[in-house]
Amino acid sequence: MKEISIGIDIGGTNSVIGIVDKHGTVICHDSILTANYKTPELFVEECAALINKLLKSIPEQCGLVGIGIGAPNGNYYKGTIEFAPNLKWKGIIEFVNIFKSHFDVPTFLTNDANAAALGELIYGDAKGMKDFVVVTLGTGLGSGFVINGNLVYGHDGFAGELGHTIVFPEKGRLCGCGRKGCLETYCSATGIVRTVIELMEESDEDSELRSIKKEKITSKLIAEAALRGDALANSAFDYTAKILGMKLADVVAITSPEAIFLFGGLAQSGDLILKPTKEYMEKYMLPIFKNKVKLLHSKLEGTTAAILGASALVWNEVSC
């Protein structure tokens, strides 16, 4: 009997659910509006109905091995979502326990960046690597560290918060975490937008981005402008890459990975971000690590990438 897993990615607005086989084929998937459900119990009830519908839609008979969930502030050890700023449900939510009242299969939960790292390990270009890092450049900056072949959860299950290491402690940008100068306020899809707005305010430099309302500027629009040769947009990429490259050099000094994968919205701007980040990373690298670490673009992009990452949690546990 063919073995399958369920991958669920919980987002602030939207959550995606899919059925995935061992080879990383998303057999079918659907989505559900997270924000529509007042309680996690009601949300999971709807998820369960959707999963059962998806399971019935598969023609061949399959064995469900487990459920993997990627969620903001997801705690692997406790199976909880704790104080997630993007979700309606406040406090500590016993998410895995709620799921278990619907399905009698092993259920695992971690944060979305850790899930992305496992996706890279199980289905992606990190297959066979023992030491690598995945950096997700989305609304924030998430990271998943694999060391000695295992995902790093840390003592309390919350390791991997590279986005909240501090770049500018005193005068830095205000971060959603309440502190100042966190890496993710500079190096993320929203961070580069803040950079563009700052650059426009600080100078009179001409830019096609000036014709767009500030609140409508996105990292995608900045990338498109940069590709058309817009100097200000290119400066924003350079500034982002400089900070990211410097921090990745620090990551290398601490963990000495084989590769670092960039993933998520801003990473989709491809060489615009990858190339200068690599250059700055090498510039700031401790000599002993120079030209040793690959900086790669994750190939697990697209709408089903988050489902893949979450489902990888299952294979990573069950095949061990």
Next chain:
Amino acid sequence: MKEISIGIDIGGTNSVIGIVDKHGTVICHDSILTANYKTPELFVEECAALINKLLKSIPEQCGLVGIGIGAPNGNYYKGTIEFAPNLKWKGIIEFVNIFKSHFDVPTFLTNDANAAALGELIYGDAKGMKDFVVVTLGTGLGSGFVINGNLVYGHDGFAGELGHTIVFPEKGRLCGCGRKGCLETYCSATGIVRTVIELMEESDEDSELRSIKKEKITSKLIAEAALRGDALANSAFDYTAKILGMKLADVVAITSPEAIFLFGGLAQSGDLILKPTKEYMEKYMLPIFKNKVKLLHSKLEGTTAAILGASALVWNEVSC
């Protein structure tokens, strides 16, 4: 038959060698002047003679389980010492292989900070911990990370270079590695001396340290002055602690350890460094980690600490 290991710590000037049992008792030890030997082969020959002498001096019959070596720029995977700035012997030295021509027992090598972390794990207060960090504040700043119960060597065997993460990229102090603004140029026994000299040059503030020749100032003298209430010496500790605390908050965000141990020369100033570092660490900590991580003083201090760390390499490998 009682099992014993040999622990060797290679220093730029002096190297120490000891026989250690499983419980961390240093049965006997001796030292040898590293700088006196033109080649690593001649040095190891002398080490071997010394080890044989030490072995013969033990009254009861013991079984030698293995040799552990802590060395600057020591590579665990390859058993090499690579481009160590403090040693006379240049390039890549096949140190374990040279040792193996003298002793037919398992021989392991890593850098001194990693050895300190293993010492803490096998004999110290980290016994039973799965996730912790040891930070050595000596001439430089070394670090050993234990994650999921294993020392982090990284892909190439050189992980744990926290001392070479960058604090001030452009205007920072020149580091021995050739770059600017590395953490160890601020937070180490030599770093705090540089801070005191800078503070004295920048102001006319009175200080008992002004009566000492610049090249004679040590972290120990600064600590003694601080304890006597010298304001400038206390400012130097505060400045050091602020930078260290901030960087340790970053370490926590990435690895989420149960505890961080401070070890080495500057750590011997006890609460003078520990207390403000803890305060700054908590100040700069991501809320989710606040008041969770212990900052402790390593109890494996003293002349035999380095021998213990190196010998722990043996028990860590052999008992696995």
